Amino acid sequence: MSGSSRYTVLYPTQYVWYIFASTLDILMTYAIIWKLGGREVNAVARHFIEHYGGHWGLIILKYLTVVLVVAICESVGRRNGLLGRRLAVAAIIISAFPVGYGIVQVAAWTHAAPIE
Numbered sequence: 001m002s003g004s005s006r007y008t009v010l011y012p013t014q015y016v017w018y019i020f021a022s023t024l025d026i027l028m029t030y031a032i033i034w035k036l037g038g039r040e041v042n043a044v045a046r047h048f049i050e051h052y053g054g055h056w057g058l059i060i061l062k063y064l065t066v067v068l069v070v071a072i073c074e075s076v077g078r079r080n081g082l083l084g085r086r087l088a089v090a091a092i093i094i095s096a097f098p099v100g101y102g103i104v105q106v107a108a109w110t111h112a113a114p115i116e
Helices: 012-035 043-051 055-079 081-111
Strands: none
Touching: 012 055, 012 081, 043 055, 055 081
């Protein structure tokens, strides 16, 4: 098929890392809410969880945002390659923050001294 290059994405490596960070965010949120009894503090995420089937709402929201962010990076990147790449890297970093924070929370909750 000629012209197949128009179907390639601009930043495949960054997108793989972004999807990985987003998936880790889902797993960490699931562990905190459904395994450790925590709660979702993000109002939008909480709405999706409450109205779209619990953990399925969380998954739907996260992957909808992944599609949106990749579309934005592709759109911007086709006009300005450096800016599109920076947006993709920023998305990875921003998605990694909740994962790191969740790991700290889990460590604190599971290693806290019992209250006597």
